[in-house]
Amino acid sequence: xxxxxxxxxxxxxxxxxxxxxxxxxxxxxxxxxxxxxxxxxxxxxxxxxxxxxxxxxxxxxxxxxxxxxxxxxxxxxxxxxxxxxxxxxxxxxxxxxxxxxxxxxxxxxxxxxxxxxxxxxxxxxxxxxxxxxxxxxxxxxxxxxxxxxxxxxxxxxxxxxxxxxxxxxxxxxxxxxxxxxxxxxxxxxxxxxxxxxxxxxxxxxxxxxxxxxxxxxxxxxxxxxxxxxxxxxxxxxxxxxxxxxxxxxxxxxxxxxxxxxxxxxxxxxxxxxxxxxxxxxxxxxxxxxxxxxxxxxxxxxxxxxxxxxxxxxxxxxxxxxxxxxxxxxxxxxxxxxxxxxxxxxxxxxxxxxxxxxxxxxxxxxxxxxxxxxxxxxxxxxxxxxxxxxxxxxxxxxxxxxxxxxxxxxxxxxxxxxxxxxxxxxxxxxxxxxxxxxxxxxxxxxxxxxxxxxxxxxxxxxxxxxxxxxxxxxxxxxxxxxxxxxxxxxxxxxxxxxxxxxxxxxxxxxxxxxxxxxxxxxxxxxxxxxxxxxxxx
Amino acid sequence: xxxxxxxxxxxxxxxxxxxxxxxxxxxxxxxxxxxxxxxxxxxxxxxxxxxxxxxxxxxxxxxxxxxxxxxxxxxxxxxxxxxxxxxxxxxxxxxxxxxxxxxxxxxxxxxxxxxxxxxxxxxxxxxxxxxxxxxxxxxxxxxxxxxxxxxxxxxxxxxxxxxxxxxxxxxxxxxxxxxxxxxxxxxxxxxxxxxxxxxxxxxxxxxxxxxxxxxxxxxxxxxxxxxxxxxxxxxxxxxxxxxxxxxxxxxxxxxxxxxxxxxxxxxxxxxxxxxxxxxxxxxxxxxxxxxxxxxxxxxxxxxxxxxxxxxxxxxxxxxxxxxx
Numbered sequence: 001x002x003x004x005x006x007x008x009x010x011x012x013x014x015x016x017x018x019x020x021x022x023x024x025x026x027x028x029x030x031x032x033x034x035x036x037x038x039x040x041x042x043x044x045x046x047x048x049x050x051x052x053x054x055x056x057x058x059x060x061x062x063x064x065x066x067x068x069x070x071x072x073x074x075x076x077x078x079x080x081x082x083x084x085x086x087x088x089x090x091x092x093x094x095x096x097x098x099x100x101x102x103x104x105x106x107x108x109x110x111x112x113x114x115x116x117x118x119x120x121x122x123x124x125x126x127x128x129x130x131x132x133x134x135x136x137x138x139x140x141x142x143x144x145x146x147x148x149x150x151x152x153x154x155x156x157x158x159x160x161x162x163x164x165x166x167x168x169x170x171x172x173x174x175x176x177x178x179x180x181x182x183x184x185x186x187x188x189x190x191x192x193x194x195x196x197x198x199x200x201x202x203x204x205x206x207x208x209x210x211x212x213x214x215x216x217x218x219x220x221x222x223x224x225x226x227x228x229x230x231x232x233x234x235x236x237x238x239x240x241x242x243x244x245x246x247x248x249x250x251x252x253x254x255x256x257x258x259x260x261x262x263x264x265x266x267x268x269x270x271x272x273x274x275x276x277x278x279x280x281x282x283x284x285x286x287x288x289x290x291x292x293x294x295x296x297x298x299x300x301x302x303x304x305x306x307x308x309x310x311x312x313x314x315x316x317x318x319x320x321x322x323x324x325x326x327x328x329x330x331x332x333x334x335x336x337x338x339x340x341x342x343x344x345x346x347x348x349x350x351x352x353x354x355x356x357x358x359x360x361x362x363x364x365x366x367x368x369x370x371x372x373x374x375x376x377x378x379x380x381x382x383x384x385x386x387x388x389x390x391x392x393x394x395x396x397x398x399x400x401x402x403x404x405x406x407x408x409x410x411x412x413x414x415x416x417x418x419x420x421x422x423x424x425x426x427x428x429x430x431x432x433x434x435x436x437x438x439x440x441x442x443x444x445x446x447x448x449x450x451x452x453x454x455x456x457x458x459x460x461x462x463x464x465x466x467x468x469x470x471x472x473x474x475x476x477x478x479x480x481x482x483x484x485x486x487x488x489x490x491x492x493x494x495x496x497x498x499x500x501x502x503x504x505x506x507x508x509x510x511x512x513x514x515x516x517x518x519x520x521x522x523x524x525x526x527x528x529x530x531x532x533x534x535x536x
Numbered sequence: 537x538x539x540x541x542x543x544x545x546x547x548x549x550x551x552x553x554x555x556x557x558x559x560x561x562x563x564x565x566x567x568x569x570x571x572x573x574x575x576x577x578x579x580x581x582x583x584x585x586x587x588x589x590x591x592x593x594x595x596x597x598x599x600x601x602x603x604x605x606x607x608x609x610x611x612x613x614x615x616x617x618x619x620x621x622x623x624x625x626x627x628x629x630x631x632x633x634x635x636x637x638x639x640x641x642x643x644x645x646x647x648x649x650x651x652x653x654x655x656x657x658x659x660x661x662x663x664x665x666x667x668x669x670x671x672x673x674x675x676x677x678x679x680x681x682x683x684x685x686x687x688x689x690x691x692x693x694x695x696x697x698x699x700x701x702x703x704x705x706x707x708x709x710x711x712x713x714x715x716x717x718x719x720x721x722x723x724x725x726x727x728x729x730x731x732x733x734x735x736x737x738x739x740x741x742x743x744x745x746x747x748x749x750x751x752x753x754x755x756x757x758x759x760x761x762x763x764x765x766x767x768x769x770x771x772x773x774x775x776x777x778x779x780x781x782x783x784x785x786x787x788x789x790x791x792x793x794x795x796x797x798x799x800x801x802x803x804x805x806x807x808x809x810x811x812x813x814x815x816x817x818x819x820x821x822x823x824x825x826x827x828x829x830x831x832x833x834x835x836x837x838x839x840x841x842x843x844x845x846x847x848x849x850x851x852x853x854x855x856x857x858x859x860x
Contacts, residue, residue, distance in 0.1 A: 038709060043818075044810075046621035053621055129589050181623045202632050203810020204706060225709055229808040233688055234704045241696045241703055408568025408823070447583070536713055 029509055029528035033210075036223040036534040037508065037525070039246040040235045044203060044228050048189040049180065050168035051122055051130045061226060064208055064522070065106075066168035066191035069097050069116065069150075074514035074521065076327065076431040078162060082111065082169055082192065083150075092157035092470050097165070099148040103215050105171050106196040113144035118172035120152070128180050135164035157468045159475070160434045194219045194523045203228055210523075220510070220526035223534070242266070245505035254501040255313040267503045268511070270518055273326055274500040276428035277319040278382065279492040280373070280389065283420050284453045288371060295490040297347035299337035301396045302389055306339070308496050311384045315501060319494035321483040322427065322435055326515055328472065329433040331480040334487035344396045355397050362397035370399035371421035376410045382424045385495060389424075416447050424495075433479050436463045439486075454491040507531040544847075548840045555836045556610070556829065560603050563828055569595060570619035570823045593619055606829065615833075616826035620819075626830040629815065634797060636706065637811040640730060641796045645789075647735040648742050655739070656746025657781075660754065661773060671743070678740035684802045687733045691806075694729065702726050704808035730807045734800060742788075749781040756780075783854055790846020794838040 045058040050066055053059060069083035080086065083097040103111040122128055123136045138161060141153040154161060171190055175183055189197050194216070195208040206226040210219040227244065229235045236253060238244045240263065249258065254269060280302070282289040289295060304318040323330045353362040353369045362369040373389065375382040383404055390400040405414060414420045427438065437443050440463050441455040459482060466478045486492070502518060504511060507527045511518050527533070571589040590596050594605065609616055615626035659668045695703035702708060706726050714722060753759065754777055762772045801817040803809070812831065819827040 036709065047623075052623075055621065058621075126588060129585075129592055131585065133585060186622060203814075204808075205709070227705060227709075227808070228810070229704055230805045230814060231704075231808070234691065234806050234808060237688070237691050237696050237703045241699065243703060243705075243709075408566070408572060411572065412567035445583070447586075534710060536710065 029531070031220055031510065031524075031526040032529040032532070033218070033220050033526075034222050034529070034535075035507075035527040035532040036225055037221050037245050038225045038227060038243070040229040040238065040244050041206075041226045042230055042232065042235075045206065045226075047186045048197070048200075049170070049183060049186045051119075051128060051132070051170060051180065052186065054131050057226070061206060061208070062168055062189065062191075063193075064195040064224065065189045065193045065197055066170070067193045068166035068168055069099075070162070071166050072431055072516055072520075074512065074516045076515050078166075081166075082116075083165070086162075088162075088470065092468075093155075094151060094153045095162065095165070097150045099150060100215060101148055103192050104213055105173075105192055106190045106211065107171075107174075109171065109173050111169070111192050112147040113150040114147070115169050115172045116150045117142055117144045118176060119167070119170045122170060122175065122180065123167070132167065135161060135167075157470065159467050159470050160432050163430075163432045195224055198223075214523070216523065219523035221523075239267075239503065242505075245508065247503055249501040249503055251311075251313040251315045251498075251501065254315060254503075258503060263503075266506055268506055268508075269501065269503045270511075270513055271315060271499045271501050272513060272515075272517055273317060273324050274428075274498050275324060275430055276426055277322065277324070277497045278385065278424065278426040278495045279319070280385075280422055280424050280495060281452045281492045282422050282490075283418060284455075284491060285418055286371075286421055288369075288421070291351050292489065293347045293351040294353075295493070296337065297344040297351070297396065298393065298398070299490050299493045300340045300347065301344035301392050301398070302337075302493060302495075303339035303392060304495055306392075307385050307388050310388055311381050312496065312498055315499045316496045317499075319497045321486055321494055322429070322438070323433060323479075323483065324497050327431065327433075329476060329479045331483040333480075334484050336487070337490075337493075341392075341396050348396060348398075353397070360394070360397060361399045368399060369397060370401070372401040372403055373422045373424055374403045374405060374410065374414050374420045375424040376407045377404050378407065381498075382426075386424050415451050418451065418453070433475065434463075434467045435482070436467055439463060439482075452491055456485060456489065459485055507533065541848075544844055548844075551840065552833075552836055553607075556607070556833060557603065559832045560606065560825075560829060561599070563823075563825060564599055564602075566823070568823050570825065571595070572823070606826070610833065615830040618827050619824045620822060620827070626826050629827060630812070630830060630834065633810055633812050633815050636809060637798075637813075638796050640727070640734060640809070640811065641792075643727065643731045644735040644738065645792060645796075647731060648738040649785075651735070652739045652742035653746055653782075653785075655743040657750050657773070657778060659743065659747045660750030663751065675740045675743055678736055681736075683733050683737055684806055686736065687729065687803060687806045690729055690733070701728060704806070706809060730803060730809060733803050733807075745784075745788075746781070749784055750777060753777045753781045783850070786849045786853060787846045790842045790849065791839075793842030793845065794835050797838060798835055 041057040041060070043055060043057045045053070045061055046055045047053040047058055048062060048065070050059070050062045053062060067081045069081060070078050070086070071081050073079040080100075082100055082103060084100045086095055086097045088095055097116070099111075099113055099116070105111055120136055120139065120142045123130055123133050124139075138154050138156075138158050139152050140155045143151050145151060152161075168191065171185075174185060174190060187200060192215075194211050194214045196211045198207040198209050200206045205228060208224045208226075210222055212218045227238075229238060229244075232250070235244065235247055236249075236257070239247045249269070254271070258264075258267070258269065280298070282295055284290060308314060308316045308318065317325055320334050320336055321331065325332070348362060348369070352364050354364070355362045357363070373386045375386055383402070386400075386402045386404075390402060393400045415423065429435075437449045439450060439454055439459055441450070441457075441460050443450040444453045444455070462478050462482045462485075466475055466482070469475050469478060500517060504518070508525050509528065510521065510525045512521055514520060569590070570593060571586055587596070594602055597605075606616065615630075618624050618626050618629055655671060659671050662668055691703045694701040702722075702725055706723065708714075708722050708726075711719060711722055759772060759777055762776045763769075767776075797812055798816075800811075801813040804811040804814040805817075816828070816831050818824075819831065
């Protein structure tokens with residue numbers, strides 16, 4: 001049946017193809033206002049007050065409605081948004097932000113430093129159930145000396161702090177003195193950003209429209225619609241039928257399913273490295289993994305490129321450490337582990353593991369060289385990576401079992417109590433290189449992120465210095481060393497960095513791929529007048 | 537009759553409490569808590585903030601206390617506030633999803649009855665005929681076919697390839713600007729595939745059921761009598777046989793009352809329909825206890841009422857039962 005359908009389609013689209021010209025290449029298309037940009041969200045946004053929301057659907061919408069004092073520009077450098085400029089005192093303790101004048105909230109009220117001060121106080125208010133208080137708790141003093149100046153002083157120099165002022169600023173005049181969790185703004189947000197909220201039909205769609213009074217100029221697009229479509233196959237069908245203008249593709253969709261003339265006529269595809277990597281992490285409290293040679297042998301036995309080719313269809317890069325390869329902090333000179341089963345076998349022999357009984361699995365005394373990789377259900381990429389690793393490790397005489405467990409159970413019963421041998425997981429970071437919470441030896445407590453119990457005094461020291469140092473060149477030296485130690489010690493075997501694979505309808509112009517991705521200049525995206533699809 | 541009714545209603549209260557107690561305990565047995573989604577593996581969340589969240593939700597109390605509190609609120613019909621990050625009242629969230637779920641389920645039950653009853657009757661009357669054999673094969677194919685797969689195939693065919701029907705959702709973008717007639721067609725065309733899919737498996741099961749009922753009735757003596765009287769075959773089948781074969785349908789309809797509000801996660805997810813099934817599923821995934829309990833209570837009440845209605849309806853329709 002499938003084959004018949006495919007044939008039918010070829011015929012249908014084959015005829016159309018000859019008549020249509022290829023849009024998207026004409027240089028004389030001028031920017032024009034209007035049209036609607038439709039994208040899909042897998043989940044319903046939970047809350048449109050950024051202080052309360054931690055899901056990606058909410059963050060994406062909030063990112064268009066609200067703004068922070070600063071943000072990362074297309075080259076991942078901090079630039080001012082609500083702050084026009086800022087100064088850092090020589091002792092690195094005091095930041096002074098000079099705020100933009102004439103900015104208005106969507107309800108017409110002026111934006112001032114009182115809003116910033118209020119936002120700060122709200123984040124540290126114990127009655128406000130937010131996940132983002134930590135960065136602001138380092139602040140010793142916050143003040144607003146005049147309506148367009150905001151000043152914070154820290155107890156000690158804290159480099160990640162600057163980034164934290166990219167946090168969305170909330171309107172004081174609508175929230176002060178109220179129970180934030182009951183605020184109507186959580187369903188109908190009012191910010192200062194380039195798009196303002198229009199309506200939200202629960203379970204169906206959420207509509208934003210361009211803010212005509214936006215300080216950096218009105219966005220070209222008249223409207224942005226988020227359709228809530230919980231199934232990714234449905235999203236893909238909607239994209240093909242024109243019901244969506246944008247979608248992040250999976251590797252298989254990118255590589256094969258969209259490789260048709262019809263799709264190429266309607267969409268532009270982009271690819272760039274995402275901020276996230278997958279790893280095989282070892283529980284360092286297990287005696288087996290305390291032997292460095294075992295970890296290095298596994299690293300040599302795994303063929304990372306094979307995993308990328310098999311799981312990501314080649315749409316990714318091998319990871320050598322916690323940073324993605326195109327950032328300033330990435331250290332390209334660390335020790336790498338080429339796929340080398342011979343070397344892996346030698347290391348295992350050196351560590352005393354031999355296959356004396358000839359059953360294909362090495363042993364030392366009565367103990368077999370065997371362990372279990374546990375990972376969470378619902379992530380196909382991880383399950384497949386585990387299978388590929390299992391096969392390669394078998395070749396060098398290590399018996400690997402795979403266990404796949406539902407997310408909550410996975411964390412509660414396996415990861416946090418330390419009840420696992422090895423796990424395949426991933427971390428998503430950002431441009432800020434601070435990795436204190438994941439690698440510092442003080443973060444091995446219950447439910448903390450260093451659940452593999454990695455302890456290295458030099459790494460601790462580097463991480464502490466890294467977050468106190470503001471100078472980028474200095475920081476680079478610190479984090480280069482940090483990456484070199486991780487690469488040598490292999491507490492994780494870093495597997496791969498995946499790529500973001502967005503497809504955008506071809507009528508949208510002005511898209512500039514950059515290290516930060518493609519959405520950094522979303523307000524400058526436009527559709528030439530002749531190609532606009534939605535008149536109202 | 538009234539005494540019977542009162543008794544039945546009174547019996548429902550302990551039953552309902554039992555159901556809620558078991559559900560409450562079972563839900564809390566599952567590992568994971570509502571706060572996890574916000575705090576686990578989140579580098580920005582501290583232990584202190586986790587404790588604060590737990591306190592806010594009352595999760596720091598013993599289970600018995602939590603259940604007692606919940607029950608006390610329920611007694612005044614307060615389902616509480618969702619643990620999800622929107623902090624909305626559970627009742628609001630349920631009420632918002634009910635109309636579309638009930639509409640699709642009613643349409644689908646109507647479609648099932650309209651198709652399955654004639655199909656079952658015909659198959660029974662012409663037992664072992666080619667028609668019977670073909671429907672049997674089709675019905676079992678329909679039974680065995682995974683509905684999500686069929687849904688995707690149909691969406692791909694009618695939506696992407698032919699472009700005749702919309703793929704997902706309930707309304708098109710720009711629905712507000714359409715004329716009234718177009719709006720009606722817009723909604724209808726969005727409903728065709730979901731209703732078809734949700735009725736599809738039901739038709740298969742129900743027509744089988746109808747067929748075996750009918751076969752049993754046709755063998756009865758009074759059918760023989762009717763035929764012996766010389767009644768035309770159509771009248772024998774429709775007036776004498778079908779009416780008796782339809783009796784058990786009352787029970788089925790009674791049992792489907794709770795089903796009216798319980799959607800299906802699978803087709804709601806695929807068709808992007810904001811229904812109860814998805815709400816419940818999401819609630820379970822994020823351990824939103826008040827929401828889960830709210831839906832379970834409403835479901836339990838409706839099941840009990842549906843059973844009661846079925847029993848009463850049966851008594852009304854069948855004099856033999858009324859007398860005994």
